[in-house]
Amino acid sequence: MPWTQNLSVGVAMIDDQHKMWFEKAEKLFEAGRNKQSKEYIGEMLAFLDSYTKKHFADEEKYMLSIRYPGYEDQKKAHTAFIGELEKLRNDYNTSGGSLLVILNANQMVIDWLTKHISNMDSKIGQFTRDMR
Numbered sequence: 001m002p003w004t005q006n007l008s009v010g011v012a013m014i015d016d017q018h019k020m021w022f023e024k025a026e027k028l029f030e031a032g033r034n035k036q037s038k039e040y041i042g043e044m045l046a047f048l049d050s051y052t053k054k055h056f057a058d059e060e061k062y063m064l065s066i067r068y069p070g071y072e073d074q075k076k077a078h079t080a081f082i083g084e085l086e087k088l089r090n091d092y093n094t095s096g097g098s099l100l101v102i103l104n105a106n107q108m109v110i111d112w113l114t115k116h117i118s119n120m121d122s123k124i125g126q127f128t129r130d131m132r
């Protein structure tokens, strides 16, 4: 599932990172479907994990810079999701690289991010527009 315009928050930095995030998730999904090596998929999962952390950190910095009132709730959601991602990586590693694990994992992370963007990140964009 690709990034689509209706997921735009309206803050270029955040949108660009979301797009990149979806691209990476898509690649991971493809790699799982094409039954690529456990090592390769493991690397991609590690990348997704570190990219997610970087993205959340940048988003949090941005929220602080505009004194966004929903910062704490966002931070909590981000921390919880990072925990989920770590669990998935563990599941993947202990499953010996199961395709099912990777496909479920992918669905879970894409669903989560899509909901998070629509429900929470979109409000950062709204707040930014209201400031102008």
Ligand SMILES: [Fe+2]
Pocket: 059, 074, 078, 116, 120, 121
């Ligand atoms: Fe967020």
